[in-house]
Amino acid sequence: MSSDPSSTDRPLRIALLGCGVVGTEVARLLTREADELARRVGRPLELVGIAVRRLGRAREVDLPQDLFTTDAKALVTRGDLDVVIEVIGGIEPARELILAALESGASVVTANKALLAEDGATLFEAATKAERDLAFEAAVAGAIPIVRPLQESLAGDDVRRVLGIVNGTTNFILDAMTTTGAGFSEALDEAQRLGYAEADPTADVEGFDAASKAAILAGLAFHTRVTIGDVHREGISDVTAGDVRSAGEIGSVVKLLAICEKIDTPDGPAVSARVHPAMIPTSHPLASVHGAFNAVFVESESAGQLMFYGPGAGGAPTASAVLGDVVAVARNRVREVFGPGESTHAQLEVLDMGRARTRYHVQIDVDDRAGVLAAVAQAFAEYDVSIRTVRQEGRGSDAQLVIVTHEAEDAALSATVDALRRLDMVRDVSSVMRVEGAS
Structure with a gap:
C-alpha cells in the first residue's frame, strides 16, 4: 500500500490544505514536535506543501515560503503524498480535493464537519475503494476524543443515546444568560467581544454547526448513515431571559443539545437525531458544562454512562485532535494497513422529529x-x-x-x-x- 514500498525509512510526506487558525497550529506542531512524532510513528513526518488562497500573507508560523502554493489540486495529486490534512472547511473545493487526494493514493485527515454531514458517504466510499484512511476526530468536538471511542472503544457495546453540548459559542451565550440574567442579544454581544462568536454567528446560534456534529455522532453510534438533512434543528435565538428563569424555577438550566437516540418502535429499532435548546436538570453532568466548553454524554448497554469533556474549538485544541489522527494514519501507512471505515451495517430507519x-x-x-x-x-x-x-x-x-x-x-x-x-x-x-x- 505504500506509495514507495521499496523505501522503509523515508519520511512520510504530508500536505496541508488551509493555513488559518487551525492549519497554522497544525503546521507549528508538525515542525516543532517533529522528533517526537517520528518516534511515535516510526518514521519521520515531512510537511511538503501547504495550499492557501493567498501567497505572501503574514502567518504566525516560520516556514519556508516555497512550501506554500495556491494550486491545491496540483498539490494533492502530485502522487507521492502519504497523508493530506484538510482544514479549509466548507463543501467545495474541500470535497473535490479530498476525493482527488484519496484517488492519488494519500490517506486523509479532515476537520470538515459540514462536508461529512452532507456527503460523508461519497468520501467513505472513495477511501474504501482506495484502501486509504479517512480520519475525522477533529470534526465533532475539538480536542475531545469522541469519534474513536464510538468507532472503536464501544464497537462491542450497544450505544443507546448520545447527548451532547457540541457548540462552544451557544454554550457560552446560554451560560451567560443563566449566570448574569442577560438577554440573548446582550450575551451574544459579549461572546463576539471576547472572540467566542463570529461576526456572523448564524451557523452557531441557529444550530447548523451542532446539527452537522449530531449527524456524525448518530452515524457512528448507531451504525447507520445519517446526514444533516435527517437532523431536526432549532437554534437559540428565540430563547429568552424568561425561559432561563423558568428553567431555574424547576431546578434546571437551558442548553443547546445534540440528541442522538436509538428508539424501539413496533417495527424494530430506529434512530432519532435532533438539535434544539432544552431544559436539563442541574443534577445532570451536562448542566455543569460552563463557558465555551463542550461535553458529550454517552449511554450504552454495558458500559453505562460515560462523559467526554473539554475545549470544543480553537486552534490548539482542534490541532491536537488533527495531529492525533495524523499519527494514527501515519502508523497505518508504515504498517501498510488502513483502519475502520464507515460502519452502516445496521441501516436503521431515521425517524422524523414528530416520532x-x-x-x-x-x-x-x-x-x-x-x-x-x-x-x-x-x-x-x-x-x-x-x-x-x-x-x-x-x-x-x-x-x-x-x-x-x-x-x-x-x-x-x-x-x-x-x-x-x-x-x-x-x-x-x-x-x-x-x-x-x-x-
Whole structure:
C-alpha cells in the first residue's frame, strides 16, 4: 500500500490544505514536535506543501515560503503524498480535493464537519475503494476524543443515546444568560467581544454547526448513515431571559443539545437525531458544562454512562485532535494497513422529529376564572399527553399556568400546544421548551 514500498525509512510526506487558525497550529506542531512524532510513528513526518488562497500573507508560523502554493489540486495529486490534512472547511473545493487526494493514493485527515454531514458517504466510499484512511476526530468536538471511542472503544457495546453540548459559542451565550440574567442579544454581544462568536454567528446560534456534529455522532453510534438533512434543528435565538428563569424555577438550566437516540418502535429499532435548546436538570453532568466548553454524554448497554469533556474549538485544541489522527494514519501507512471505515451495517430507519420522545415545559397565559385548568387538562388528554406537574402563578390579568409533561411523542406534544392556542380562555402560550435528561 505504500506509495514507495521499496523505501522503509523515508519520511512520510504530508500536505496541508488551509493555513488559518487551525492549519497554522497544525503546521507549528508538525515542525516543532517533529522528533517526537517520528518516534511515535516510526518514521519521520515531512510537511511538503501547504495550499492557501493567498501567497505572501503574514502567518504566525516560520516556514519556508516555497512550501506554500495556491494550486491545491496540483498539490494533492502530485502522487507521492502519504497523508493530506484538510482544514479549509466548507463543501467545495474541500470535497473535490479530498476525493482527488484519496484517488492519488494519500490517506486523509479532515476537520470538515459540514462536508461529512452532507456527503460523508461519497468520501467513505472513495477511501474504501482506495484502501486509504479517512480520519475525522477533529470534526465533532475539538480536542475531545469522541469519534474513536464510538468507532472503536464501544464497537462491542450497544450505544443507546448520545447527548451532547457540541457548540462552544451557544454554550457560552446560554451560560451567560443563566449566570448574569442577560438577554440573548446582550450575551451574544459579549461572546463576539471576547472572540467566542463570529461576526456572523448564524451557523452557531441557529444550530447548523451542532446539527452537522449530531449527524456524525448518530452515524457512528448507531451504525447507520445519517446526514444533516435527517437532523431536526432549532437554534437559540428565540430563547429568552424568561425561559432561563423558568428553567431555574424547576431546578434546571437551558442548553443547546445534540440528541442522538436509538428508539424501539413496533417495527424494530430506529434512530432519532435532533438539535434544539432544552431544559436539563442541574443534577445532570451536562448542566455543569460552563463557558465555551463542550461535553458529550454517552449511554450504552454495558458500559453505562460515560462523559467526554473539554475545549470544543480553537486552534490548539482542534490541532491536537488533527495531529492525533495524523499519527494514527501515519502508523497505518508504515504498517501498510488502513483502519475502520464507515460502519452502516445496521441501516436503521431515521425517524422524523414528530416520532422522537421528549417532554415539554409550557407556560400558558390564561383567564383567571373557573374551569380553565379543566379545559387545559382536557387538551392534554385529547392527545394522550400526561401532565407531570402544574402550577398557577399570578392572578387576574397576570394569571399563568406552568405545566411540565411526562414523556410523549413530539408530534403529540406539538399538537397539544396548538390545541391550547385555540382555547378561548388561553390568551397566549408564552413559552414552550423541551425538557431532557430527567426521569
